[in-house]
Amino acid sequence: MATLAPIATAPLERLHDTWEARPGLYGILATVDHKTIGKRYLVTSLIFLVLGGIEALIMRAQLTHANAHLLSPGAYDQLFTMHGITMIFWYASPVLSGFSNYIWPLMLGSRDMAYPRVNALSYWTFLASGIFIYTALCIGQAPNAGWFAYAPMTLRPFDPGLNMDFYALGLIFLTVSTTIGAINFIGTVMKMRAPGMSLNRLPIFVYGTMTASFAAVFSLPALTVATTYLYFERHFHMHFFDAAQGGSPLLWQHLFWMFGHPWVYIIVLPAMGMVSEMVPTFCRRPLVAYPYVAMSTIATGIIGFGVWVHHMFATGLPGVSMSFFSGASIIIAIPSAIAVFAWIATMWLGTPVWKTPMMFVAGFVVRFVIGGVSGVVTAAVPFDWQVTDTYFVVAHIHYVLIGINVFPVVAAFYYWMPKMTGRMMSETLGKWNFWTMFIGFNLGFFPMHISGLLGMPRRVYTYPASAGWGSVNLITTIGSAVFAVGVLLFVINIFVSLRRGAFAGSNPWHAGTLEWAMESPPPPYNFAVIPIIRSRLPLWEDQLGDETPGMIPGEGHSHVSEGVVLAEGRETFGTSPLEAHPLHVLHMPEDSMFPFLLAVAMLGTAYGLVFSLWWLAILGGIGMLACLIGWLWPRHLVTGERA
Amino acid sequence: MPRLSRRLAPSAGALGSCALAGCTPLNVLAHDGVTGSRETGLGWFLVIVSCAVICIITILVLVAYARSRKRRTRDDAVFAGSSGVPWVMWGGVVIPGIVLLLTFIFTIGTLDAVAAPTRSPAATVKVIGHQWWWEVRYEGTGPSHTVVTANEIHVPVGQPVKLELTTNDVIHSFWVPALAGKTDIIPGQTNTTWIEARHTGVFGGTCGEYCGAQHAHMQMRVIADSPGDFQKWLADEAAPAAKPADPTAADGLRVFMTSGCANCHTIRGTGSGGGVGPDLTHIASRTTIAAGTLPNTQANLMGWILAAQAIKPGSDMPSMPLPSRDLQSLAAYLETLR
Numbered sequence: 001m002a003t004l005a006p007i008a009t010a011p012l013e014r015l016h017d018t019w020e021a022r023p024g025l026y027g028i029l030a031t032v033d034h035k036t037i038g039k040r041y042l043v044t045s046l047i048f049l050v051l052g053g054i055e056a057l058i059m060r061a062q063l064t065h066a067n068a069h070l071l072s073p074g075a076y077d078q079l080f081t082m083h084g085i086t087m088i089f090w091y092a093s094p095v096l097s098g099f100s101n102y103i104w105p106l107m108l109g110s111r112d113m114a115y116p117r118v119n120a121l122s123y124w125t126f127l128a129s130g131i132f133i134y135t136a137l138c139i140g141q142a143p144n145a146g147w148f149a150y151a152p153m154t155l156r157p158f159d160p161g162l163n164m165d166f167y168a169l170g171l172i173f174l175t176v177s178t179t180i181g182a183i184n185f186i187g188t189v190m191k192m193r194a195p196g197m198s199l200n201r202l203p204i205f206v207y208g209t210m211t212a213s214f215a216a217v218f219s220l221p222a223l224t225v226a227t228t229y230l231y232f233e234r235h236f237h238m239h240f241f242d243a244a245q246g247g248s249p250l251l252w253q254h255l256f257w258m259f260g261h262p263w264v265y266i267i268v269l270p271a272m273g274m275v276s277e278m279v280p281t282f283c284r285r286p287l288v289a290y291p292y293v294a295m296s297t298i299a300t301g302i303i304g305f306g307v308w309v310h311h312m313f314a315t316g317l318p319g320v321s322m323s324f325f326s327g328a329s330i331i332i333a334i335p336s337a338i339a340v341f342a343w344i345a346t347m348w349l350g351t352p353v354w355k356t357p358m359m360f361v362a363g364f365v366v367r368f369v370i371g372g373v374s375g376v377v378t379a380a381v382p383f384d385w386q387v388t389d390t391y392f393v394v395a396h397i398h399y400v401l402i403g404i405n406v407f408p409v410v411a412a413f414y415y416w417m418p419k420m421t422g423r424m425m426s427e428t429l430g431k432w433n434f435w436t437m438f439i440g441f442n443l444g445f446f447p448m449h450i451s452g453l454l455g456m457p458r459r460v461y462t463y464p465a466s467a468g469w470g471s472v473n474l475i476t477t478i479g480s481a482v483f484a485v486g487v488l489l490f491v492i493n494i495f496v497s498l499r500r501g502a503f504a505g506s507n508p509w510h511a512g513t514l515e516w517a518m519e520s521p522p523p524p525y526n527f528a529v530i531p532i533i534r535s536r537l538p539l540w541e542d543q544l545g546d547e548t549p550g551m552i553p554g555e556g557h558s559h560v561s562e563g564v565v566l567a568e569g570r571e572t573f574g575t576s577p578l579e580a581h582p583l584h585v586l587h588m589p590e591d592s593m594f595p596f597l598l599a600v601a602m603l604g605t606a607y608g609l610v611f612s613l614w615w616l617a618i619l620g621g622i623g624m625l626a627c628l629i630g631w632l633w634p635r636h637l638v639t640g641e642r643a
Numbered sequence: 644m645p646r647l648s649r650r651l652a653p654s655a656g657a658l659g660s661c662a663l664a665g666c667t668p669l670n671v672l673a674h675d676g677v678t679g680s681r682e683t684g685l686g687w688f689l690v691i692v693s694c695a696v697i698c699i700i701t702i703l704v705l706v707a708y709a710r711s712r713k714r715r716t717r718d719d720a721v722f723a724g725s726s727g728v729p730w731v732m733w734g735g736v737v738i739p740g741i742v743l744l745l746t747f748i749f750t751i752g753t754l755d756a757v758a759a760p761t762r763s764p765a766a767t768v769k770v771i772g773h774q775w776w777w778e779v780r781y782e783g784t785g786p787s788h789t790v791v792t793a794n795e796i797h798v799p800v801g802q803p804v805k806l807e808l809t810t811n812d813v814i815h816s817f818w819v820p821a822l823a824g825k826t827d828i829i830p831g832q833t834n835t836t837w838i839e840a841r842h843t844g845v846f847g848g849t850c851g852e853y854c855g856a857q858h859a860h861m862q863m864r865v866i867a868d869s870p871g872d873f874q875k876w877l878a879d880e881a882a883p884a885a886k887p888a889d890p891t892a893a894d895g896l897r898v899f900m901t902s903g904c905a906n907c908h909t910i911r912g913t914g915s916g917g918g919v920g921p922d923l924t925h926i927a928s929r930t931t932i933a934a935g936t937l938p939n940t941q942a943n944l945m946g947w948i949l950a951a952q953a954i955k956p957g958s959d960m961p962s963m964p965l966p967s968r969d970l971q972s973l974a975a976y977l978e979t980l981r
Contacts, residue, residue, distance in 0.1 A: 072956065073856040073857060073859070073956055073957060074856055074956075074957070077855075077856060145853075146853050150813075150814050150852070150853075152812075152813055152814070152830055153813040153814065153853075153854065153855060158774075158812065158813055158855065243829075243830040243831025243832075244811075244830070244831070247831075248831065249814060249829050249830055249831065250829065250832075284718075284720060284721050284722060285721065285722050285723065285724040286723065286724075288726070288727030288728070288730060288731065289726075289727060289728050289730075289731040292728070292731050292735070296735075314816060314824070314825040314826055314827045314851070314852075315827045315829060315834075316826060316827060316829070316832065316834035316835075319754060319755070319758055322754065323751055323754065326747065326750055326751070326754075327747055330743045330746060330747050330750075331743070333739060333743055334735070334736060334739060334740060334743070337734065337735040337736070337739040338731050338735035338736065339735075340700065340734075340735065341730050341731045341733075341734035341735040342727075342730075342731050342735070344700070344703050344704065344707065344730070344734070345727035345730035345731060345734075346727065347704070347707035347711075348703075348706075348707050348710070348727075348730070349724045349725055349727050349730075350722070350724060351711055351722070352707060352708070352711040353711075353718055354708070354711065362704050362707075362708065365700065365704055366697070366700060366701050366704060369696060369697055369700040369701075370693075370697055373692070373693035373696050373697060374693065376689070376693070376743070376746060377686075377689045377690070377693060379750075380685055380689055380746060380749070380750040380753075381750055381753075381754050382678075382681065382682045382685055382750065382753040382754055382757055382824060383682055383685045383686045383689055383750075383753075383824070384824070385682060385823070385824020385825045385826070386671045386682050386683075386686060386820060386824040386825070387671065387686075388824075388825060388851070389816060389825065389851045389852055389853070390671075390851075392671075452671075453670065453671045453672055454667040454669065454670050454671070455667065455668070455669020455670055455671055455820050455847075455849070456669070457818075457849055457850070457851055457853075457858070457859075458853070459853040459858060460858060460859035461856075461859050462859050463859065464936075466666075466668070467667065467668065467669065468666050468667035468668070469667070510718060510719040510721075512721070540721050543720070543721045544721060544723050547723035548723075
């Protein structure tokens with residue numbers, strides 16, 4: 001294998017030609033560049049965010065006052081279900097995958113993800129499943145039983161349309177994307193780090209996405225099983241959930257929440273990780289208690305598998321089992337408290353610079369705590385019996401998902417967009433963006449706690465004036481409209497930045513992690529030379545010297561601009577999981593049409609299954625098989641020489 | 644027996660407690676029942692602790708902001724700073740650990756206290772959730788003592804009452820905030836809960852689990868009577884329907900029997916035996932129709948019979964385009980069913 005001797009000049013042109021996707025349609029459909037895929041993830045999931053937001057605004061219009069008749073009950077049911085699944089499945093997780101896809105290899109000092117073609121497939125199936133589920137809305141038969149879709153209401157006798165078939169197949173379809181995406185992240189973190197980037201030098205963001213990926217791999221099978229059962233019961237007269245035939249409605253709930261609760265952590269841990277990247281940059285010091293935060297991230301992921309029954313406290317379970325799950329649901333607050341105090345201590349012990357991302361992060365910390373304590377409230381079983389399935393829980397889930405996902409995501413756009421596009425987003429517009437979103441969010445969603453305590457059940461399409469919820473709902477609607485204006489400002493800021501943003505340079509925030517080492521936007525090959533890492537914050541070593549965290553005395557400094565070139569085809573290092581010793585030179589795959597074609601074949605199969613067009617389903621299946629054969633067909637290495 | 648509608652307004656129960664935003668019958672933090680008050684006590688503890696935590700964190704963030712305004716630094720300078728681990732140990736582990744432990748103990752204590760009544764229940768009521776109304780059954784010593792009503796549960800005040808909850812369609816959830824938190828009603832299993840009202844009055848309740856298009860219109864009421872009134876109510880309800888006393892009512896009975904109503908509804912003593920919709924034997928004794936959707940007045944009854952699908956789209960009750968004379972007689976007859 002190659003030596004670690006520094007090479008002064010890298011053959012940049014050759015690297016560029018090797019890694020760049022071909023121009024034209026082929027390049028667009030066949031590219032496996034993690035940066036392109038990451039950007040596609042981000043744009044697509046933002047589109048889903050806007051769609052889900054429009055659905056929410058229509059519902060808020062209906063709930064503005066008592067006895068409104070803007071929507072029929074059936075339309076309202078479809079809207080709240082589509083809003084839920086859009087935000088939870090097609091926005092919240094994919095947007096984080098987008099950031100991880102784009103940032104990880106740059107942060108880890110690699111030239112690509114571990115499985116670039118799988119990465120492309122993951123994106124195409126995400127897009128195709130989103131098109132599939134929105135087909136249902138376009139034909140007026142969108143899922144309509146709520147995002148957790150309790151059986152038996154989802155079964156044919158109570159829901160004879162195609163609505164829940166779209167739900168079951170759409171989720172199975174999306175699960176393919178999420179599962180292979182997670183496997184790709186796990187493979188990447190285990191094998192694709194720059195030499196010397198041992199586990200104690202990994203950014204917290206990497207810990208967040210890694211934990212989420214493990215959680216996804218272990219929890220998604222429960223969802224796949226549940227939705228497959230649902231499809232079989234609806235189409236082939238099986239009886240998994242039909243009590244009259246010996247099935248159990250509670251089976252659905254257990255399967256769904258065994259998946260569902262870990263999923264909450266899947267869509268917040270990477271976001272918390274992004275916060276742990278931004279806080280040190282803007283507080284001008286390393287993160288306080290890094291090992292505690294890293295360990296609490298993993299602990300949350302693990303304990304997250306032991307709390308699912310807290311969604312089912314009212315189902316008549318024995319007291320002992322409720323006590324256990326109540327205890328687990330209360331304990332899981334501890335790792336989150338550790339993270340919160342690590343961020344706050346970093347702010348107190350550092351010197352915060354209040355750029356827009358930092359404003360969003362500070363706003364996030366407050367909302368994180370509100371969403372956290374309302375979570376503890378619902379973990380207390382007897383009080384949960386009162387507030388479960390009311391607007392109190394709606395408030396909780398929005399404080400968690402908007403507070404802990406959307407706000408860090410917006411912050412991350414302000415933070416990493418300059419890296420992706422080479423241009424800064426406007427600070428002035430950013431401050432407006434922050435205040436409208438912050439005020440709108442609290443005005444819109446805090447009153448939901450009140451309407452919940454006043455007894456307003458969730459998922460009611462209207463309410464009587466005598467219930468006394470009118471004024472609270474009016475405030476909520478106004479707040480959500482203000483929040484929507486904030487989101488609009490954010491989107492405007494993105495477009496303004498693309499055209500007129502100031503040039504960012506390589507490291508506009510003077511951050512310490514590796515993704516800020518190369519120019520912005522990064523070249524197709526990421527790094528001209530593979531860096532060698534000796535600390536957790538390689539770009540701060542100049543200033544911090546031996547105090548840089550993760551540095552071992554006597555081992556020397558990181559080398560970012562000198563190292564091994566690896567320019568014989570698409571090459572990068574494969575390293576050992578713990579210490580990141582270089583083990584192999586990996587030959588990364590070329591661009592390929594097969595991921596795209598496979599996703600198209602899967603879309604065909606899904607349409608065939610939902611409309612019971614069996615010929616189409618079979619045709620799609622044959623197409624999938626053909627794509628897989630083509631994909632796996634042995635071919636000669638481009639360079640002809642193995643490492 | 645006194646007309647129930649008269650008791651509605653001045654009751655001392657949940658309907659009378661006007662808390663946060665005017666009159667809110669389902670307010671979780673206004674309570675009257677034995678279990679409801681336990682749950683509410685835990686709720687106040689949680690709400691107060693939560694608000695304290697939120698305030699502390701918000702202040703910490705704001706102070707961090709204020710401090711940073713004073714010591715401005717160059718944007719590109721970096722300092723190693725002190726380790727800060729005590730922050731995390733105290734703020735992240737020790738203090739939350741103690742608070743959470745207290746929360747857990749309080750939770751388990753409350754869970755134990757509300758698990759079962761200390762005395763044996765004075766009555767057992769079967770509540771059956773339907774899309775989208777509540778069937779309420781008191782099973783006495785024989786068929787002639789069985790009481791079947793809908794959307795209103797009468798209980799004796801100051802005594803525990805056991806509720807057996809079942810359904811044959813989808814999942815519902817029994818919830819009367821002032822008396823007890825939710826217990827889901829799940830096909831294939833019988834869940835039980837108990838309630839005990841401390842004062843006479845009317846307590847609002849609603850379905851707590853999304854159950855389809857008209858989940859929003861699935862309310863019910865618990866009416867706590869003095870033990871004497873309760874026994875009298877039970878006896879009255881067990882009796883078959885009164886015979887029509889005047890020609891209009893007799894005509895109304897004819898309309899009921901011949902227009903299809905009897906296919907779905909039962910009025911005991913008339914030969915009708917439909918089991919799809921609510922038992923109407925004593926419908927005039929109830930305060931609302933269509934599961935809390937409308938107050939039970941003659942005008943509302945006529946509107947409901949004529950245009951149920953406009954009022955509650957998707958429900959099993961069809962809109963019945965009856966001639967206006969038939970409609971009036973029918974409503975007049977139903978008004979006599981006290």
